Amino acid sequence: MVSILHEPTAAVAGIPDGATVMIGGFGTAGQPVELIDALIASGATDLTVVNNNAGNGDVGLAALIRTGRVRKIVCSFPRQRDSWHFDQKYRAGEIELELVPQGNLAERIRAAGAGIGAFYTPTGYGTSLADGKETRVIDGRSYVLEYPLRADYALVKAYRADELGNLVYRKTARNFGPIMAAAATTTIVQVEEVVPVGELDPEIIVTPSIYVDRIVRVSAPVPVTEPVGAGR
Amino acid sequence: MTAVAPRGLSTDELAARVARDIPHGAYVNLGIGLPTRISNHLSPDSQIVLHTENGMLGMGPEAHGDEVDPDLINAGKVPVTELPGASYFHHADSFAMMRGGHLDVCVLGAYQVSARGDLANWHTGRPDDIPAVGGAMDLAIGAKQTYVMMNLLSRDGTPKLVPECTYPLTGVGCVSRVYTDLAVFLIEDEGVAVRELFDCGFDELMHLLEVPLLDRTRQGDR
Numbered sequence: 001m002v003s004i005l006h007e008p009t010a011a012v013a014g015i016p017d018g019a020t021v022m023i024g025g026f027g028t029a030g031q032p033v034e035l036i037d038a039l040i041a042s043g044a045t046d047l048t049v050v051n052n053n054a055g056n057g058d059v060g061l062a063a064l065i066r067t068g069r070v071r072k073i074v075c076s077f078p079r080q081r082d083s084w085h086f087d088q089k090y091r092a093g094e095i096e097l098e099l100v101p102q103g104n105l106a107e108r109i110r111a112a113g114a115g116i117g118a119f120y121t122p123t124g125y126g127t128s129l130a131d132g133k134e135t136r137v138i139d140g141r142s143y144v145l146e147y148p149l150r151a152d153y154a155l156v157k158a159y160r161a162d163e164l165g166n167l168v169y170r171k172t173a174r175n176f177g178p179i180m181a182a183a184a185t186t187t188i189v190q191v192e193e194v195v196p197v198g199e200l201d202p203e204i205i206v207t208p209s210i211y212v213d214r215i216v217r218v219s220a221p222v223p224v225t226e227p228v229g230a231g232r
Numbered sequence: 233m234t235a236v237a238p239r240g241l242s243t244d245e246l247a248a249r250v251a252r253d254i255p256h257g258a259y260v261n262l263g264i265g266l267p268t269r270i271s272n273h274l275s276p277d278s279q280i281v282l283h284t285e286n287g288m289l290g291m292g293p294e295a296h297g298d299e300v301d302p303d304l305i306n307a308g309k310v311p312v313t314e315l316p317g318a319s320y321f322h323h324a325d326s327f328a329m330m331r332g333g334h335l336d337v338c339v340l341g342a343y344q345v346s347a348r349g350d351l352a353n354w355h356t357g358r359p360d361d362i363p364a365v366g367g368a369m370d371l372a373i374g375a376k377q378t379y380v381m382m383n384l385l386s387r388d389g390t391p392k393l394v395p396e397c398t399y400p401l402t403g404v405g406c407v408s409r410v411y412t413d414l415a416v417f418l419i420e421d422e423g424v425a426v427r428e429l430f431d432c433g434f435d436e437l438m439h440l441l442e443v444p445l446l447d448r449t450r451q452g453d454r
Contacts, residue, residue, distance in 0.1 A: 078363075101367070102365070125373070125404060126403070176322070
């Protein structure tokens, strides 16, 4: 049963030190900035964060990293033109990095939500990112064994929710939201609008309510920095 | 160092050359950097559908002014537009359509390509360099055809088509064609074949590279 909360601080309540937290977004598109701000305010630290990137500019995930709350980040593309807070922490040896090819990251998250024990993927075979991993030749092609990536919490930004917790997203801001919602024990979602049950067309719901635990409405999310071309 | 007069294709000419080889109606991913320019040379009649790995098919040109929407960006995080018939999907679906062999062509930049089609384009391997891979490894091995678009020589004159990559690999044996400012190469089972030359003779090319080359420049089809 979903809880509909009125403040982001209430929505992130109870995230303990040491938790693994998936944070949606690709760069700034779909990044749940208000939930991250609330997580910073909560004081939770020693976190393992899963995101595609490692923060952009000075807000959201970048601020979480700057305040020293992130012990380890699992991502595909940390280094960007505007990832200066991560860069500084990484060079100072103050943050651990697990670098995962983007599609393997997505599939590991998906596998966790889908109850898959592990999977063979061709991505990364023969590269340094597959060093030490099990490999197997199947039908003449080489694959690497990858394991699911689970989280205690997922912080996701969607566009609209109904009061049951069904979600729809907007354009490329969808990115990791649906798979992270399924891969976390507790999924916390910020949306721009909450509508009565029955108002979302069942045919267009992207994340069904079964994956959603807490909803908070942030009607006018702070504009994140203007998107900049900064690599994948 | 002796200054060398510019020769071969300009970046835009090279982009146009690659664009000519992309089949009508193909589903295509253009990598960040140089390959993005290919989109400027795709005719609207070509019905080519562009994929961006952050979750969209039917990507339109870069957005400007009022068109800019923070929720609509490409894999390089540049604001873009959507074309009629566009679709959105989550990241696992986006990479499934790539890894599953549904994309016809992807075009990537490269630090190095080896004679058997190994690709190095994600990491210089320098100890002070923060590694970032993004979707490069998925793209390299995912599409039905992986083309590389690059200058044949690096800024210091070192060839980038090499017997073995010295930079960390992105994918093994994944590149089928290499489009460069001086020549188009086909990576075949028998070796590296030169399909086309630009302001450069075959013998001169053999001197530039340490890779054995097969001359296919006189064979009819392009």
